[in-house]
Amino acid sequence: MKLQQLRYLVEVAKQGLNVSEAAEKLHTSQPGISKQIRLLEDELGIQVFIRNGKRVVAVSEPGKEVLRISERILREAQNLKRVGDEFSKEAEGALTIATTHTQARYALPKVIAEFVQRYPKVRLSIKQGSPTQICDMVVSGEADLAIATEGISLYKELAMLPCYEWNRSIVAPDGHPLLALQRPLTLDDIVAHPIITYDFAFAGRSKINQAFTSIGKTPNVVLTAIDTDVIKTYVKLGLGIGIIASMAFEAERDIGLQARDASHLFDASVTKIGLRKDAYLRGYAYTFIELFAPHLHRKEVDAALHHGDDEE
Numbered sequence: 001m002k003l004q005q006l007r008y009l010v011e012v013a014k015q016g017l018n019v020s021e022a023a024e025k026l027h028t029s030q031p032g033i034s035k036q037i038r039l040l041e042d043e044l045g046i047q048v049f050i051r052n053g054k055r056v057v058a059v060s061e062p063g064k065e066v067l068r069i070s071e072r073i074l075r076e077a078q079n080l081k082r083v084g085d086e087f088s089k090e091a092e093g094a095l096t097i098a099t100t101h102t103q104a105r106y107a108l109p110k111v112i113a114e115f116v117q118r119y120p121k122v123r124l125s126i127k128q129g130s131p132t133q134i135c136d137m138v139v140s141g142e143a144d145l146a147i148a149t150e151g152i153s154l155y156k157e158l159a160m161l162p163c164y165e166w167n168r169s170i171v172a173p174d175g176h177p178l179l180a181l182q183r184p185l186t187l188d189d190i191v192a193h194p195i196i197t198y199d200f201a202f203a204g205r206s207k208i209n210q211a212f213t214s215i216g217k218t219p220n221v222v223l224t225a226i227d228t229d230v231i232k233t234y235v236k237l238g239l240g241i242g243i244i245a246s247m248a249f250e251a252e253r254d255i256g257l258q259a260r261d262a263s264h265l266f267d268a269s270v271t272k273i274g275l276r277k278d279a280y281l282r283g284y285a286y287t288f289i290e291l292f293a294p295h296l297h298r299k300e301v302d303a304a305l306h307h308g309d310d311e312e
Helices: 003-014 020-028 030-044 059-089 101-107 110-116 131-140 188-190 205-214 228-236 283-292 296-304
Strands: 051-052 055-059 092-101 123-130 145-148 157-168 166-175 195-198 221-223 242-245 257-261 269-276
Touching: 003 020, 003 030, 003 059, 003 166, 030 257, 055 059, 055 131, 055 269, 092 195, 101 110, 101 145, 101 228, 110 123, 110 283, 123 131, 131 157, 131 269, 145 283, 157 296, 166 228, 188 205, 195 205, 205 283, 221 228, 228 242, 228 257, 269 296, 283 296
Parallel strands: 092 123, 092 145, 195 221, 195 242
Antiparallel strands: 051 055, 145 269, 157 269, 166 242, 166 257
């Protein structure tokens, strides 16, 4: 049994049982992958993949367990390599952050600038997606950590680290009636206008829905987007008022728009970091986390990663 054989198994499964695509991803040949998988199946005495002729069509029941164990072995092999790198190449390596647009655009720039200054030899990558997409990236090993408001708690494989609370503002074009009100806004004020806000899976959208449900009103949401800048663009065109994360309004850049505080109308949301519970983190990963959330020292991160180990 070889690690390479396990990599072939896992990649074929990841590519939807398409051996050709797995071969292309791994820069090898399709016959080579097929041969090694069959050798492994012969050694294990089971059929991992069910075939129709030469085509892989399904994963067998015992094959599902083999894949699960193979993924764990490959993760641990990667952890072993990271342990070695931590002591031989302390300030070199790679760190991949999976996050949403709002975090990447508004919350992370200062953190990333500081991190790059401290660790110029670490290759830093940012991958964007929906909360479920970025959590899947961490679970599959494509990313080291996820940063999002929604979704992380749904994944049992991930440890969840609360980072900071945030709330919302209403944005409207210059001259909009809401901007002239000399009192705090109410939900009734807002529901009287067309609304542009986040897609349901993003940026605490559930908190917005809950607020309107609590007063028995249905907001007229005319447009949703995953990107705060898209929301502001269509607000500026006069399609409606926007409900956005307060950190995403920049008065010096958002010319033609003004913001009104709405934090008293909606429950606060919490941005979190998600990490695989079985991950081995390099020292610079702990530094990145602490730069993003200063209260999350190494001790707190390790406690979250190892929570429940004694019960298992």
